[in-house]
Each structure stands twice: as structure tokens, then as C-alpha cells.
Amino acid sequence: MNKIKAAVIGATGAVGQVFMWRLANHPWFEVEYITASAARVNHLYGSTVHWLLPFEMPSSIRGRVIDEFSIETMKERGVKIVFSALPANVAAEAEPLLRDNGFFVFSNASAMRYYDDVPILIPETNIETLSLIEQQGYPEKGFVVTNANCVTAGLAMSIAPFKKYGIKEIAVCSYQSVSGAGYPGLSSFDITDNCIPFIKGEEEKIEKEIKKILSIDPLVDVYCVRVPVMFGHLEAVWLTLEEELSLEQVKDEWDNFKEASHLPSTPINPVLYSAVDAFPQQKHAFWGEPQGMVVYTGRLKKRANKIGFVLLVNNLVKGAAGGSIQNAEAFVEKYKLLEN
């Protein structure tokens, strides 16, 4: 099978590294082109990157050369899909340009998330919104598909099965790891032995995005807290439904929550509940198959029509690059790109 050629832009950042790791042996995509900031052009990836992931860098990516950002060269080298891990302000210029030049852009940046014709896609929860790319002009033109903010990704996955019971209110408090702020992120003076109960713009994003992704309009109350751990975001959630469910019904809904098409990046059980005490924890962030793609739930409680639970999402994998790759897989499958 001929793999589809892809570019990773922002390949040296926290999210970019996950793209490089997850794409190193991908069955459908091969990385043809990688970029970072201008100072790294022509440097070898393995020598210039500050590798953050808790396992070794794949040997096949060490010797890759960082390319200069050039639309023309990307076209000449046959790139079709662009995975974007750029900061929002840089993405705001680069992503429309890439789209206008016919590329299929899968982005982690918030720059274009709130455009009416740009989906915030999570294949398990709102696959129908992928067809918005046709409003952007596909197949004649390129498009941008975004994925959710990392906290929203975990929240949407864990509450999507309950949409049919009527979601009236969502109250959530997040405990977010430092990798969520990118590299180098926060000063060690600020975050060592400390929690910071404010992450600029984050609470607003979660409220806006959960409503767009699930097409619901509940009351949403959010507190976001930065905590001194490296990977994974925990969230303590209270969900108020129109109907009262038993704890068994809640567990069954998570057990039966599947994504229909079995994409390479979709776990068999995308939301896994465990009744084990004190689970989940951030030290489990890279558990699961594919690693980091499972959303874990635990600490289940109920009070009348409210259900309470704790979830863990890997902010860099399911909440970022892994989710983006899964979105590209959903696109390739729906529009049968591998068969053309």
C-alpha cells in the first residue's frame, strides 16, 4: 500500500514530539516533511530536539533534517496531509495559507476551532461533523480540521454516552500537568511543590468547545488548576442529567461506547472504567493500547440525577497529536483515500 505523505509543522514541541513518535511506524501515513522555528532549519531532529517523552526517541526519526517552511517545497515533495502543532498565533497565519494551497490540515491549535465550517472532531463523539470539510470546499480545495483542547477531549469522551439522557449541567475541576503548557512552559519557581488555580483562557475554551462538539447547551462550571506532574490531566466531574441512571447503567454506557470503524488509533474500549480505589492517576497517562489514547474513568458516585467521576486523559496523545492522527485516519477512511 502506498502511504500518504504528511508534514509535521512544529515537530520539536511537546505535541510535535508525539506526532513524530506516533507517525514513526504508522500504517497509512509517512512523514515527508518536518518544520520547527527558523533557528532549527537544517539541524538534525535527534540533535536539536529537547526530547520530553518518557521513553526513547524512535531511531528512525533521529536523523531527519528540519525543513524550512515552504509551501512550494511541500507540494514538490508530494505532501498531502499537514499535522499542525504550532502555537495559536503562528497557526492563525500558517493554517489558512496551507488550506488555501490545497493541503488537508489537522491542527491542535485553537486558532480556527470556532469557525462555523471547521469541525472540532473527536471520531468517537461527533464523526458527522467531518463533512464540514465539504463546506470548506473539499474535494476541490484543502481544509482545516481541529481537535479539542486537551481537557475538553477527555470530558467529551467521558460524557458523550450520556447525551441521550439529556445533559443539563456539567461541573468540572481539572488537575492539569505541566506538559499542557508546551516546552519550556512554566518556570520551575512557579510550579515546583505548588498548584496554580488559574490557566489563562482555558475555562472559557472548555465551555465553548464542549457545547460545539456535542451540540448541547448545558450550564458549564469549570475550574482549571495546574499541578506539578509531567503528563496527563485529571478531571473531577459532576454531570447532571434529565434522567436518573443507576451506577450499573453508567458503567454499561462506558463499556458499550465504541467507535464504529476501528481506526488504527482507536482503542477497543476508548473509555475504560475501573472501580479500583484511587484510580485513575496521572502516572497511568501512557497506559492503554494505543498508548495514551484511552480515557480512564473511576471514583464513580451518584446523587439522584447527578453522576460524579474522575477521568484521566493524556493531554499530549488523545488530547492532542494522537487525536489529530485519529482524525486524519477518520478522514482517509470516510473519503476512501487509500483506495484512490
Ligand SMILES: NC(=O)c1ccc[n+]([C@@H]2O[C@H](COP(=O)([O-])OP(=O)(O)OC[C@H]3O[C@@H](n4cnc5c(N)ncnc54)[C@H](OP(=O)(O)O)[C@@H]3O)[C@@H](O)[C@H]2O)c1
Ligand atoms: N501541550 C498540550 O498538552 C496541548 C494539547 C492540545 C493542544 N495544544 C496546542 O498544540 C500547539 C502546540 O503545543 P505545544 O505544547 O507542543 O507547544 P510547544 O512545546 O511550545 O511547541 C511549539 C512548536 O512550534 C514551533 N514554533 C514556535 N514558534 C514558531 C514560529 N514562529 N514558526 C515556526 N514554528 C514555530 C516550535 O519550534 P521550536 O521548538 O523550534 O521553538 C515547536 O516545534 C499549541 O497551539 C497548543 O495550544 C497543546
